[in-house]
Amino acid sequence: MTTVFNDATRFADDMLSGFTRLHADLVEKVHGGVVRATETAPGKVAVVIGGGSGHYPAFAGWVGPGLADGAVCGDVFASPSTQQIESVARAAENGGGVLFSYGNYAGDVLNFDLAQDRLRAAGVPAHSIPVTDDVTSAPADDAGRRRGTAGDLVVFKIAGAAAEAGYDLDAVTEVARRANARTVSFGIAFAGCTLPGADGPLFTVPEGRMGVGMGVHGEPGIAEQDVLPSAELASMLVEKLLAERPADHDGRVIALLNGLGGTKYEELFVLWNDVAGLLGKADLQVVAPEVGELITSLDMAGCSLTLTWLDEELERFWTAPATTPAFRRGHTETGAHRQRRVVEESGPAGFAEAAPESRAAAAGLLALAERADVALEAAVDDLGHLDAIAGDGDHGRGMSAGMTAALTALRAAVEAGAGVSSALGHAGDAWGERAGGTSGALWGTGLRAVADRLSDTTAPGAQDVAAAVRAGLDHVLGFGKAHVGDKTLIDALAPFADALDARVAAGDGLRDAWSAAAVVADEAARATAELTPRIGRARPLAERSVGHPDPGAVSLALILGVDL
């Protein structure tokens, strides 16, 4: 379990402070993560990687000459926020555009895509390659839906070397895409990990058993079986990956044997002895293998095997030199300690002139948010437990962090005299920035959509509120690409919006209409227990969550249920 910390909610940030203090020759802390501390050639493509924290050496350990230019570091097991990603990318960018690469998880995709849009809008060319190496998370003919695990390192390393070699953004993107397409991983878990401050592990595996096809966020496997001796485990891992051997391979492969944190080097060397023997028997030549802790999941026990089918160019970039805190190969010239490139910080919020009626509505909204915050805090652990059943257990922490940030922003906005539209939009931005993850992106942009439908010059009537809620729902439907019945917060939000519309149309006042709709939302959230989650969440064991309500729907209903 995670034992050493000061404040569990500050764990990821404290960790990054200690890390950058230790490796000040190579990395520099910026808002949202780290960038190289040394100069890069002007016009060089910036490779920006990232994801949640808790996976060291992924992702901050891989920043430096020959590898990444920056790493975005979200909260533990949570996607970084759009703002964090944008911040790191702007600090890393040096005139050649940005290639984002990260593991393919819903929250990361949402936030990296939003950040990419923002960069492009600001005139910075940007592409993205989400890594999809985990063979257990979707079939080969639907590989775009697979999760990213230890294959991350291969794709990042090859992209980093291509960028260092002077390839332009399109060319770096193309080589990264090929590296990803030719990389497969398969893993098993022996024991779960415990998040900082949590009272128990995200999952447990019975003694003598192992989870097959685990994820790197404490997700259990897709199946369970007895623990195998090393030689049989090696066969299982190798056979599964060789089954996807591409027709055009030339017999040369990268092999990574990754430990998740609690499975130690000695065990990995024993297993490697068996794996290397099998790869040799299959007439494969292993090029520059790596055995060790590459993508961890705190102290989770387990391991995974990754193979990348090489071609000449991929091999050249994989074996090129690199110097980072956690990955060293050959010898790179270290550039001069760089002059910090000035990144425009958004100044303190200035709010448009607002009418007293709208300012009063903002004050009412603040009071509502304060009650919602209390309700949410009381439910944080329950929401985390619900999320741990199918996901990575970060929903409670994420909601709490987002709500707290939104509340602080809302308070500041009300004090600054903002109207209800500006105040709520400001709060939404703060939520998204602080919470990260899928729900952070949805709540942040969703609240912004609601805010945009309100006004700073008039008091919102019941119909305005109903229409604003509808606008929020429409945004979340379009942005999150989920539908009613997919077991997401939409399953509570859509009935709420419908009920609110209906009661307002029937002439109810806002307070009555809202309360009635909140009851509908609560029932709908509970009813999600009977639903099968949508596949797009890239959580192979999500089927386990049948019988448990969706945490996103539950937390939404909880907030809506606060007295108006």
Add this chain to the structure above:
Amino acid sequence: MTTVFNDATRFADDMLSGFTRLHADLVEKVHGGVVRATETAPGKVAVVIGGGSGHYPAFAGWVGPGLADGAVCGDVFASPSTQQIESVARAAENGGGVLFSYGNYAGDVLNFDLAQDRLRAAGVPAHSIPVTDDVTSAPADDAGRRRGTAGDLVVFKIAGAAAEAGYDLDAVTEVARRANARTVSFGIAFAGCTLPGADGPLFTVPEGRMGVGMGVHGEPGIAEQDVLPSAELASMLVEKLLAERPADHDGRVIALLNGLGGTKYEELFVLWNDVAGLLGKADLQVVAPEVGELITSLDMAGCSLTLTWLDEELERFWTAPATTPAFRRGHTETGAHRQRRVVEESGPAGFAEAAPESRAAAAGLLALAERADVALEAAVDDLGHLDAIAGDGDHGRGMSAGMTAALTALRAAVEAGAGVSSALGHAGDAWGERAGGTSGALWGTGLRAVADRLSDTTAPGAQDVAAAVRAGLDHVLGFGKAHVGDKTLIDALAPFADALDARVAAGDGLRDAWSAAAVVADEAARATAELTPRIGRARPLAERSVGHPDPGAVSLALILGVDL
């Protein structure tokens, strides 16, 4: 726990096979461990490090240019045998003599000293610096009794750089001695580790508590207290070490923050953030710190802080380049892949001509050893549990490995027509070679002492056997430097020898005398439960073993108790 292996008894060897397969560019497997795969300058001092396995990257991970020339790798948590040490040293030696350096534990000291004697006898100059950095294992004015923990790395690295710089053996030894004298460590444990194949951890720490002053072989701490937040833990570690700040320090220190295996990088970075702040406040300048897993204890959770008070020469050698599987600094030229230096292997045993009476006695000894092996195998787990109370839990495994090797050797000797003296001496050598650890060295050389008192030309009578047992006791007393009452196997062996003498003097036949003496040995072994173990075992918590019989005495009594 340790989950991945094929055969638990082959764990250390399989691990080494996988490790050398992975790092064939840097290391080569030899009998007993690894040596560099690349050429060194003729006349260069060979730095040979080592100890038990289960501590990766210690020790095999630190072999390469700028660091060690060879690493001896014992069984898990057990000292390597004298033969293993000698084998690695001979393969590593290149005309400049050998500096041995290793953590200060009884078994390692015994075996490294014996190997040193053998090298010197063969004309190879050799010195030894046991590392004694652990401040909790003895007071500062008795620092020679302290255990070696993560400070190992500092001493090895500095010695390795001095040897690479062309220092001669005396000069390398002197700089290593100074590095050790100026290095202190202090550690804490959150949870124990489980040996391969064992059914539970070596020790447990209650939830929310931590062991203070732990060892790196799964030994618990000298005290227990509540887990502290990171900032307070940092204060505790830093203050304890600053209390031993030498008068002549110049404010420059190496700092290592070591994770034991289950305490992960993120936690270490959080703690480092606090530690670095405190060292700065104490006006200390930290030179090239290391934070990570340096000396692990399988998956044990915990961490330790090490400080080395620098002078100009120590700093120069600490910051010098090095290229090893697990420690990289700067850029070293890698020498050519070396031609394997031929190390004389001892050929198949040839035995002196033996009289039929002595050969018959050898056959009788073999039958006895077979019964003893059965009795020992049945008790392996119990012996391990007894040892885990005060030590590292390897006694059962070590006895089993030694007895099995001795039995195999004895069988071969009897088949080859050896007399009882040669056969027993051969069996003793095999025991010491395979078992390693303190008991391996004592049993191996003790059986050799017994054998030397017997003859290949006559059948041993009762008086010969009693005298031979007495010779074995005398050897163990002189070699192990323990006395009766120190809670070691001597507490059973001495009363056995006395009783055997007395019964033989009274005219009993060998069989009756032996049986009667075995009963005395058994009672004496049980009575060791009431004894306080001697301090020289470097096991601070050995006091815990009061109330439990000494495993060494118990296993001896068990073997003696087999029907003759």
